[in-house]
Amino acid sequence: MNNKFKEDKNIKIDKLDSCCSTHDEHSHSDSDGHDHDHDHSHGDESYFQMFFPSVISFCLLLIGIALDNYFPQTWFTGWIRIGWYIVAYIPVGLPVLKETFESIKNGEFFSEFSLMVIATLGAFAIGQYPEGVAVMLFYGIGENFQGLAVKRAKSNIKLLLDQRPDTATVMDGENTISKKASEISIGEIIQLKPGEKLALDGKLLSESATFNTAALTGESKPDSKKKNESVLAGMINLNTVVEVEVTTAYTDSKLSKILEMVQEATAKKAPTELFIRKFAKLYTPIVVYLALAICLVPMFFVAHYVFSDWLYRALVFLVISCPCALVISIPLGYFGGIGAASKNGILFKGSNFLDIMAAVQVVVLDKTGTLTKGVFTVQKVVVVGISEDDLVQHTAALESKSTHPVGTAIVQYAKALDATLKITDVEEIAGHGLKGKINDIEIIVGNVKLMKRFNINYDLELDKSPFTIIVVAINKVYSGYFLIADEIKEDAKTAIQSLHKINVKTVMLSGDKQAVVDAVAKELNIDSAYGDLLPENKAEQVETLKSQNLKVAFVGDGVNDAPVIALADAGIAMGGLGSDATIETADIVIQNDQPSKIYTAINIGKQTKRIVWQNITMAFVVKAVVLILGAGGLATMWEAVFADVGVALVAILNAVRIQRMNFK
Known part of the structure; x- marks a missing residue:
């Protein structure tokens, strides 16, 4: 990122919804980077401007229908009637006419805009003025609701862009x-x-x-x-x-990297999105030609062919076939998934990774920093012939003269050192521990090798412990020990349980001793655990799983995890404590380092995919039914409006639903 970030942030974030926003004129940013969508002093004005054209058209349409059917007036005929409906059409139709002109100028004749323009102008041509206005009005209302839905989906992400002070x-x-x-x-x-x-x-x-x-x-x-x-x-x-x-x-800074990730989040499209884009490009010209066929082909086969009747059927067919429900709701569904994930402290670097996480069968986890805190702490103190307080104070006093992480853990466990203890004759024995005097009492603190070196009898069961054991001898008499271990994260067990509930297998890989790895795996109920691994060994384990045609997610935090994260189908980095290299390589970043967020990420992926496929199924089924009815002359423009705008609105509301879900 560079120093232009503040100026560019709104332009970049608007690219996120370019695939699902068609002519959102009401979302704008000025050159100094202030986003009016989130300026509360202008919020009501923005909504008023957005819906005002639709309100004008709606009122004029209702009055026109009333004068046509319920309160007929002699003056409401001929050019006055046509002019009335033209005036009703202009507020909602003019923006679409402009978009159609721009699309044609860019070489794209077949678009949803051109479908709407052909259908509504065709309705005017055969005298169906109220239907022509209604189709464009409800299309415009659908676009406005789509704009609101996109803004709601963007809000969780856009909040991140305002977190860093200037x-x-x-x-x-x-x-x-x-x-x-x-x-x-x-x-x-x-x-x-x-x-x-x-x-x-x-x-x-x-x-x-x-x-x-x-x-x-x-x-x-x-x-x-x-x-x-x-x-x-x-x-x-x-x-x-x-x-x-x-x-x-x-x-x-970490926040700068987060912002970069968020801005580029939808650059990688999900396969479903890519398919719908390609489908819409092929589908739109096909339905235009089919509409022409519906209008003209019956001329050669129908005895009493009436051009206006068959043109009306063709126009109904065009309105029904508009693919906006798919074009809008599918990217909006994925965008909503990315927004919901951001709200939960999870950053997806592309909507394609939502699909991948939905299909994950195995989660492979690094141990240190991922399931454990990566910090040595005293887990247990055992005393023999001395009070625990005296053992802790004397040991901590001697260890305060060492910089070893194990010694630091004991000093921190003691909290405050006893100032009355006089420490003398401190000797560090490399690879073994410390020897010294405290108030002229000889203290030996170290591993079991140090006890053997001084021929001190100790509990031989300590030789079997997989964890770090610090033994203490006072005046060459065994006085107890400290069990030092990397502390397991509070929610690690819950994370594994949640993954098992959705039938996701768990595997732990670590460079730590196999005995330590086995102990952690047993406590957390992890399916498989492998220790004594180098980074290349971790990569081999992931490759083995992938060779079994399994979708694999790898979760890690260290620099040595970056190659394995790149190899997995979905690479997940712990973003709070994780190394920059790992975060850069990862596809998904968990900001608060909580393992339980892995389940949340999978759940968001599954719910997003479910909503997207609900929208696809609904759109195709409703449109197919009404298309058949329209081609047979059994559906009017009003049914066509429901099949197009109604389905689009329902799909948008369904897509927005993901923002309100609880994924924990």
Whole structure:
């Protein structure tokens, strides 16, 4: 992304609905990047402008029908009557006439616009003025509702585009200055007041802070951060004034990457969308020629051929055959699926991946960072002949002299160190542990190898543990141990259970020891688990599954997962903690790192596909029935309007339904 992002964002996001928006004149953005669709001060005016032409036409049509049938007037005849209906036609017909002219100018004669124009002008030509106005009126109303549906589908995605502030308050010695976010350098310190959004990624310098992370994760629950923890652009500070040191350039922030993904989300079309596009291009000219045949061919076979009657049948046939229900509702369905996923903190990089996720049979998961938190924590403390508090305090005091992650885990477990403990004679024994004195008492802390080295008797059952065990000896007497392990994520078990409920097989791959992998797999009830794997071994496992004609999704977060993510049918990255390389390679990004979102992504894919196929089936069945009736002279323009606009409206409402669904 570049510094033009703010100016270009509305143009780019409008491309997302180009496939389903035909002549949405009412959605517009000015040159400074303000989107009027989301300017609440102009919202009512926008809706008024959108529906005003239809209201005018509708009122004039009703009056015309009343004067024709219920309150006949001698003056409402001849050119006055024709002029009345022409005036009723112009507000809704003129925009479509313009679109038809533009389409023909671009070499596309056969479009839904031209079908509507031919049908309505043909109705005028044979004196069916109310039907001509009605067809165009209801078509225009359908287009307006389509515009509203597209805006609703876009709203969840467009909100992301407004999450990054243009400026930030930067510390300048003792003072603060306002600075453009794009000009802030790595290492500068931002001051963030309560209620303000963070403009760039960084690390927290203040002791603690609470942030609203909904823009990034889809979760409304506040997230508490401690000193030196990472904070991301788009997070909103909720309590006190805090300071953040910038660690990532403006264009490289997590939010920038999210925005890029969202803007390009519908560039990759689902096979169903591509088929419907091709189908509409072939289908439209075919129905035009069939309509000509309905009008002219009976001339040679029907004894009492009346041109106007058969032209009317042909026009009814044209109106019915308009493919707008399919052309509108199918892309809108997929677009709604992408919007619903964004609302749930899941980013699909293309509507084709909604279809792939709907068909996934096996989910392959990395262990560390995906199912586990990727952080060493103390899971269990066992004491022998000493109080737990004394064991923890003495061990933590000695480990405070080490930088090893295991030692850090024990220090964090102790929370606060006992200041009265005097630490002396500390010796680090490489690959084994530490030895030292605390208040002149000898302490040995390390693995079982260290205990054997000093001939200290310990519980031999510890040799069988797959996890990291830190044994403690005081004055060469075994005094207990700490079990250190990577903590399993809170919702990991729920995630696996949810996948099993929809008959999706689960496989775990890890570079960790097989014994550790087996223990995690057993706790989570994962179907298959493989440890001691290099990145190329993970790729081989995925290739083996794919060779069995299975649809495979791979979920990972590390740099070494990027090749496997690229290989899978659907590559899913954990976007909060995941590496940039993995996020770039992935097809789907889970923003809050929760494994349970995998099920949500599959569910959204399945529901989107179900709605799309409901619309396809409904459109084809209704149109087929009314087409046959129209060709046989049994359907009028009013039935044609229902078959076209009515089906389109029902399909649009069905597609919008996905925005309200609960996918958890």
